[in-house]
Amino acid sequence: DAKTTQPPSMDCAEGRAANLPCNHSTISGNEYVYWYRQIHSQGPQYIIHGLKNNETNEMASLIITEDRKSSTLILPHATLRDTAVYYCIVFYYGGSQGNLIFGKGTKLSVKP
Amino acid sequence: DGGITQSPKYLFRKEGQNVTLSCEQNLNHDAMYWYRQDPGQGLRLIYYSQIVNDFQKGDIAEGYSVSREKKESFPLTVTSAQKNPTAFYLCASSIEETQYFGPGTRLLVL
Numbered sequence: 001d002a003k004t005t006q007p008p009s010m011d012c013a014e015g016r017a018a019n020l021p022c023n024h025s026t027i028s029g030n031e032y033v034y035w036y037r038q039i040h041s042q043g044p045q046y047i048i049h050g051l052k053n054n055e056t057n058e059m060a061s062l063i064i065t066e067d068r069k070s071s072t073l074i075l076p077h078a079t080l081r082d083t084a085v086y087y088c089i090v091f092y093y094g095g096s097q098g099n100l101i102f103g104k105g106t107k108l109s110v111k112p
Numbered sequence: 113d114g115g116i117t118q119s120p121k122y123l124f125r126k127e128g129q130n131v132t133l134s135c136e137q138n139l140n141h142d143a144m145y146w147y148r149q150d151p152g153q154g155l156r157l158i159y160y161s162q163i164v165n166d167f168q169k170g171d172i173a174e175g176y177s178v179s180r181e182k183k184e185s186f187p188l189t190v191t192s193a194q195k196n197p198t199a200f201y202l203c204a205s206s207i208e209e210t211q212y213f214g215p216g217t218r219l220l221v222l
Contacts, residue, residue, distance in 0.1 A: 032209060034210075041200070041216070041218070042216065043116075043118075043202050043215050044155070046210060046212055049209075049210065091209065099160075099170065099171070100147075100155065100157075100204075100211060101154070102154030103154055104152075104154065105154075
């Protein structure tokens with residue numbers, strides 16, 4: 001079972017910031033928070049990941065609370081092409097089988 | 113271009129037939145994975161390989177087989193023993209902890 005909780009759907013206006021929340025209250029100290037997105041009938045696309053500190057790359061920013069029990073993915077200027085299902089995953093690699101547990105995710109709809 | 117390729121994009125299987133899905137990567141990643149996705153569901157791990165000539169079963173390996181003879185290639189065979197093979201199959205490879213996915217193959221049963 002997924003160790004994360006996300007809202008099933010969200011809407012965002014084109015050009016505005018999209019803030020996608022994720023709860024992971026049972027996260028372990030060595031587990032990373034990963035975000036992927038999947039556009040219909042395509043493979044999941046890696047977005048960003050982090051352990052404790054906030055992270056930013058060319059696609060998004062990841063804000064992790066100090067207690068690590070929740071995080072927020074921020075798409076700073078959403079476009080129509082950002083419409084997808086966004087998955088928040090907690091994951092520890094460290095010699096394990098590397099099984100990414102994808103839950104139901106959040107369906108983000110970016111509207112003109 | 114560097115990346116992961118999967119072929120074919122669509123594959124049709126007749127009853128009792130084995131079919132093989134291709135996955136190739138030129139990212140020089142050691143680890144490769146096969147996942148299955150059913151409509152409206154998350155991904156489930158079928159098999160994974162952390163190094164050439166070695167692979168391990170995932171959560172739903174029954175009815176599937178794999179080989180890893182080359183670092184770049186990790187083909188998946190869906191055997192006739194897999195009674196419900198219709199699904200979207202995704203291959204991934206990883207460097208350290210981050211997995212990158214291919215475009216997927218959709219398998220349909222005739």
